[in-house]
Amino acid sequence: MAESPKLTRNQRLVLEKLEAASGPLSAYALLDELREHGFRAPLQVYRALRVLTNAGKAHRLESLNAFVACCGSHGEDTDMVAFAICDDCGHVSEFADDVVSDRLQNWAGSRGFEASTTAIEIRGKCRDCARVVN
Amino acid sequence: MAESPKLTRNQRLVLEKLEAASGPLSAYALLDELREHGFRAPLQVYRALRVLTNAGKAHRLESLNAFVACCGSHGEDTDMVAFAICDDCGHVSEFADDVVSDRLQNWAGSRGFEASTTAIEIRGKCRDCARVVN
């Protein structure tokens, strides 16, 4: 079990919004949602997000410039997580894969590269949206 | 051999700058470099970049909001490419790995997810920078 140094008010509010959301939220979308709780500036959101992402409680989707709560359905120590992002409906699936993880670690290691974080993001259409003709 | 429908002037200029660069360039850095060639607005760069990235001649680094020329040292048809990005010196290594690629395709396929593009970006320190004490 990892320590969970309790969150400050701002961090907790941001995390709650992310958890309640059905998809990724941008920092500014979060800001708008949190105005009623006294948030007034982007930095309040960005600072909370920095803490949350460092703690692994939230993830940043680099290709979207948006954030999601961690789904938690993978090992606690897994810190290489992949995402499948539907370009139509915005739905995001989070998953971890040791083979992929090992393979990338390996490639990096063999070159003396010290990895700190890794982003893996698959863009496309989820099953439901792929069915639709458009 | 894939067709290579020749590039327009703007596209060629942008690609040349990317190829000449020692590291990733932002769209605005490209714009500044290309002002002497008549570029005046961000869109001129972004449009050229869209064509180049779609053609696989350049890549967008999502976690950096920047662009690099394709190194070309992987198979022509490989469209799942990974990057190791040094946070200290900015150096970027590009590589392709079929195991990783297959594994991700597989995960997606098993869920009916139709992948269109995938970003894999490892952030950290390259061998040279990892040696330094700081």
Added chain:
DNA sequence: ATTTGTAATGTTATATTATAACACCTACTC
């Protein structure tokens, strides 16, 4: 050779995402 379709261009304006800098506060340690 003209028509037609597709994509690229140039331009202005604006939207979106992210950080710098500073003053103050809070909680904890020594």
Added chain:
DNA sequence: GAGTAGGTGTTATAATATAACATTACAAAT
């Protein structure tokens, strides 16, 4: 209590990206 490490609130600004519109270039088809 002094020191310190991180969090907060605020204003201002930087950096990244796209919308909308009029025009132009070019290749394929007739």
